[in-house]
Amino acid sequence: AQKITQTQPGMFVQEKEAVTLDCTYDTSDPSYGLFWYKQPSSGEMIFLIYQGSYDQQNATEGRYSLNFQKARKSANLVISASQLGDSAMYFCAMRGIIQGAQKLVFGQGTRLTINP
Amino acid sequence: DTEVTQTPKHLVMGMTNKKSLKCEQHMGHRAMYWYKQKAKKPPELMFVYSYEKLSINESVPSRFSPECPNSSLLNLHLHALQPEDSALYLCASSLTDQGSTEAFFGQGTRLTVV
Secondary structure: OOOEEOOOOEEEEEOOOOEEEOOEEOOOOOOOEEEEEEEOOOOOOEEEEEEEOOOOOOOEEOOEEEEEEOOOOEEEEEEOOOOHHHOEEEEEEEEEEEOOEEEEEEOOOEEEEEEO | OOOEEEEOOEEEEOOOOEEEEEEEEOOOOOEEEEEEEOOOOOOEEEEEEEOOEEEEEOOOOOOEEEEEEEOOEEEEEEEOOOHHHOEEEEEEEEOOOOOOOOOEEOOOEEEEEO
């Protein structure tokens, strides 16, 4: 069963605006990692940011930040000052115990389009 | 060097052909993965190798046969595929298959079965 949920199939944002991409997860494993990847039309998966389940502070990497709310099991990606090059598919992923084994699994993805 | 290299980038094969996809990394990672991605879908895990041993097989049909000859190389042997196997095949690696280590992905092989 899918353990990562991204509820926004597509989002359209004006250039230079901030955007939040939603991600919720479900696991009974107390130790897990949450990742965001960007996939342009070329197909490569580009690692953006990571949050560990025991990390006290929200992760940040340049224009990317992860809004981690552990009690709500959410790990939303915030992109500040969006750029045209941010247009891509974005996947939330989780590594943890899923169906009895350590796995890295992905949500359904959100297609982000930045308008000029 | 944070690169995972996959070859070939594109592959067209007939249903009776035998072909192999290759994946290579020189980051000292001990976990390597194969994912299959259909259009407009997320990557689906196929296989995980940990320390050169197959640790996860997600009930993948036997026409897909993974091989890990050494810690830097991962192959996916293909035989008697079906048109529905056409997809983007992604290889990834991570330091281990546990916890916080991020997975780095290759650019993928776009496979078309005719």
